Amino acid sequence: MFGTTLLLALRSIRRHILRSFLTILGIVIGVGAVVTMVTLGKATTAAVQSQIAALGTNILQIRPGQGFGRGGGGPRPPDFTPEDVTAIATQIAGVTAVAPQAQASATAIYEGANWSTTINGTTAAYFQVQPWPLASGRYWTTPEEQAGKAVCIIGNTVRQNLFRGGEAVGERFRLGDVSCDVIGTLSTRGQAGFGGDQDDVVIMPIKAVQRRFTGSRDIRLMLVGVDQRYQTAGVQSAITDLLRERRTITDGREDNFNIFDTKQISDTLTGTTTALTRIVAAVAAISLVVGGIGIMNIMLVSVTERTREIGIRLAIGAVANEVLLQFLVEAVVLSCLGGLIGLVIAQAVIAGLTPLLDVPWTFDPQINMIAFAISAVIGVVFGYFPARRAAALNPIDALRHE
Amino acid sequence: MASDAASLIALRNVTKVYGQGATQFQALKGVDLDIAAGDFVAVMGPSGSGKSTTMNILGCLDVPSAGTFLFRGHHVETLDRDERALLRRRYLGFVFQGFNLLSRTTALENVELPLLYRGDEKRARRATAMAALEKVGLDRWWDHTPAELSGGQQQRVAIARAIVTRPDVLLADEPTGNLDSERSVEIMELLTDLNRESGITVLMVTHEPDMAAFARTVVHFKDGLVERIETQHAQGEKVS
Numbered sequence: 114m115f116g117t118t119l120l121l122a123l124r125s126i127r128r129h130i131l132r133s134f135l136t137i138l139g140i141v142i143g144v145g146a147v148v149t150m151v152t153l154g155k156a157t158t159a160a161v162q163s164q165i166a167a168l169g170t171n172i173l174q175i176r177p178g179q180g181f182g183r184g185g186g187g188p189r190p191p192d193f194t195p196e197d198v199t200a201i202a203t204q205i206a207g208v209t210a211v212a213p214q215a216q217a218s219a220t221a222i223y224e225g226a227n228w229s230t231t232i233n234g235t236t237a238a239y240f241q242v243q244p245w246p247l248a249s250g251r252y253w254t255t256p257e258e259q260a261g262k263a264v265c266i267i268g269n270t271v272r273q274n275l276f277r278g279g280e281a282v283g284e285r286f287r288l289g290d291v292s293c294d295v296i297g298t299l300s301t302r303g304q305a306g307f308g309g310d311q312d313d314v315v316i317m318p319i320k321a322v323q324r325r326f327t328g329s330r331d332i333r334l335m336l337v338g339v340d341q342r343y344q345t346a347g348v349q350s351a352i353t354d355l356l357r358e359r360r361t362i363t364d365g366r367e368d369n370f371n372i373f374d375t376k377q378i379s380d381t382l383t384g385t386t387t388a389l390t391r392i393v394a395a396v397a398a399i400s401l402v403v404g405g406i407g408i409m410n411i412m413l414v415s416v417t418e419r420t421r422e423i424g425i426r427l428a429i430g431a432v433a434n435e436v437l438l439q440f441l442v443e444a445v446v447l448s449c450l451g452g453l454i455g456l457v458i459a460q461a462v463i464a465g466l467t468p469l470l471d472v473p474w475t476f477d478p479q480i481n482m483i484a485f486a487i488s489a490v491i492g493v494v495f496g497y498f499p500a501r502r503a504a505a506l507n508p509i510d511a512l513r514h515e
Numbered sequence: 516m517a518s519d520a521a522s523l524i525a526l527r528n529v530t531k532v533y534g535q536g537a538t539q540f541q542a543l544k545g546v547d548l549d550i551a552a553g554d555f556v557a558v559m560g561p562s563g564s565g566k567s568t569t570m571n572i573l574g575c576l577d578v579p580s581a582g583t584f585l586f587r588g589h590h591v592e593t594l595d596r597d598e599r600a601l602l603r604r605r606y607l608g609f610v611f612q613g614f615n616l617l618s619r620t621t622a623l624e625n626v627e628l629p630l631l632y633r634g635d636e637k638r639a640r641r642a643t644a645m646a647a648l649e650k651v652g653l654d655r656w657w658d659h660t661p662a663e664l665s666g667g668q669q670q671r672v673a674i675a676r677a678i679v680t681r682p683d684v685l686l687a688d689e690p691t692g693n694l695d696s697e698r699s700v701e702i703m704e705l706l707t708d709l710n711r712e713s714g715i716t717v718l719m720v721t722h723e724p725d726m727a728a729f730a731r732t733v734v735h736f737k738d739g740l741v742e743r744i745e746t747q748h749a750q751g752e753k754v755s
């Protein structure tokens with residue numbers, strides 16, 4: 114009985130190949146569009162969030178000058194001193210740690226391999242402000258930090274390129290003119306949207322960098338860790354007051370430094386991507402509706418043809434339920450086929466687009482199932498219900514249908 | 516006229532009302548009719564006299580508004596939709612003026628359809644359907660779709676489909692209505708042959724006396740009633 118029904122349904126699909134194709138097309142468009150858009154939207158949100166996470170939340174970045182895009186003429190504002198770092202760390206409530214940073218770049222050389230990279234000179238506070246676990250080895254000790262020894266902790270990219278992925282801890286390599294000992298390797302962080310590859314870095318005690326690379330005691334960047342229980346805005350204004358005083362800025366004159374609040378940026382970006390995801394979901398829902406209307410149209414257009422066909426089948430002795438089952442099976446087969454094709458196409462499009470958009474590939478089973486289910490229901494409802502109405506007619510009325 | 520007991524089909528005071536209220540129309544006003552097994556009956560009468568209505572009721576495609584319909588002595592008017600479907604499947608074959616074949620479906624698959632619903636195995640189905648096509652002289656055309664067949668050929672496919680289950684009764688509503696006279700005669704010869712060789716009771720509506728001449732019994736309808744019934748002993752000879 115069911116075998117016969119399946120046979121009849123498959124025959125009908127084959128005979129009405131255009132109608133079947135258009136039905137499938139509607140479902141493919143619906144499922145494909147929804148899954149692609151929602152998945153990419155979520156991937157983008159995830160990417161933005163991971164970039165924000167990489168920046169670290171609850172961190173204030175302090176630089177000399179008047180922030181991005183301003184400055185220009187006039188004398189260069191002075192850099193910060195180690196005393197500024199101590200003052201902020203000890204005098205401001207809510208500050209967990211302050212890490213000064215001095216940056217330089219140099220070419221690293223090891224056994225014929227060379228790699229040019231960024232040197233980040235800082236103190237142990239850096240790893241407090243922005244926790245970064247080691248893959249192997251150790252952090253430097255306080256004596257090493259105070260002596261400004263040329264010990265370094267290297268990022269994974271440097272390890273890969275200089276040591277070809279082999280063990281680096283305990284090795285000695287040249288960084289510019291300086292010979293450095295590797296004491297630790299960092300765990301992988303990956304791409305960050307703003308700063309490029311975060312793993313392409315060599316971290317050393319700030320004194321070593323100042324003495325051997327930058328040649329000055331000046332600090333061009335401070336990272337301030339803020340206790341979770343404190344508002345970054347309050348801490349920020351306290352630091353502003355302190356620095357204005359220390360840099361003897363008289364009332365009415367502008368700051369010659371800027372404080373960048375990553376929390377604030379992170380909130381803004383998260384809000385934006387959430388809004389974006391909602392818009393994308395709305396567009397996706399529209400495509401699902403469009404796909405659904407497409408299916409509906411095809412089914413309704415063929416209702417006359419189908420009603421007559423049902424009349425013929427009833428006239429030659431089919432029981433109404435047999436005819437209905439056939440139409441149901443047909444609708445289910447088409448809907449599932451369309452749904453599966455839609456899912457496959459969506460995955461292909463997602464796989465193709467994620468590298469271009471620079472977002473991580475993700476698979477969200479929930480949206481796949483929802484899109485599939487909705488399209489299947491539309492297909493089945495519009496394939497089945499007109500048939501049900503037709504099968505309720507007297508055969509002769511179904512045959513006369515116009 | 517045959518007695519009730521021997522009648523294959525008996526209609527008693529059958530009425531049919533279409534529509535409701537102001538647009539209500541009584542198409543049959545109390546039809547009494549007996550048809551004996553093995554008969555070849557032509558139904559004639561003016562347009563709108565209720566011929567098709569009667570045929571549809573006899574073919575279990577429609578139900579009477581009132582009255583009794585006995586088939587092999589069983590009451591049909593009390594059966595439900597599915598029981599009527601099974602009755603059609605088992606005992607009745609219907610041929611329409613407009614052929615009513617499934618489009619985009621080969622002649623063989625059209626003829627196979629009633630066997631499919633009956634649950635025949637594939638091999639038996641093919642063989643039986645092919646034999647029916649052979650009987651109507653279309654076995655060489657088995658893989659043609661209706662669009663690739665002439666009107667006469669399509670009607671012969673429809674007849675093959677109607678007889679493939681070896682029904683007791685073949686009902687045909689103006690089977691030659693869409694055909695030229697040469698094709699019509701071929702169809703009539705086929706029906707006569709089925710009636711004689713296979714013993715199928717044939718009921719046929721026609722407007723043309725030439726076609727009615729092939730029948731043994733002619734039933735005349737008028738205004739929703741049976742006006743008179745005549746019996747013909749041989750082709751073309753009328754004996755009242």
Ligand SMILES: Nc1ncnc2c1ncn2[C@@H]1O[C@H](COP(=O)(O)OP(=O)(O)OP(=O)(O)O)[C@@H](O)[C@H]1O
Binds near residue numbers: 542560563565
């Ligand atoms: N579905 C219907 N709804 C309403 N009235 C109908 C319906 N079918 C038939 N009738 C009416 O019932 C009457 C009998 O119709 P029927 O089709 O039985 O006539 P007929 O004898 O077959 O005529 P013809 O020779 O033209 O085919 C006609 O007046 C027709 O208009």
Ligand SMILES: [Mg+2]
Binds near residue numbers: 566688
């Ligand atoms: Mg008629």
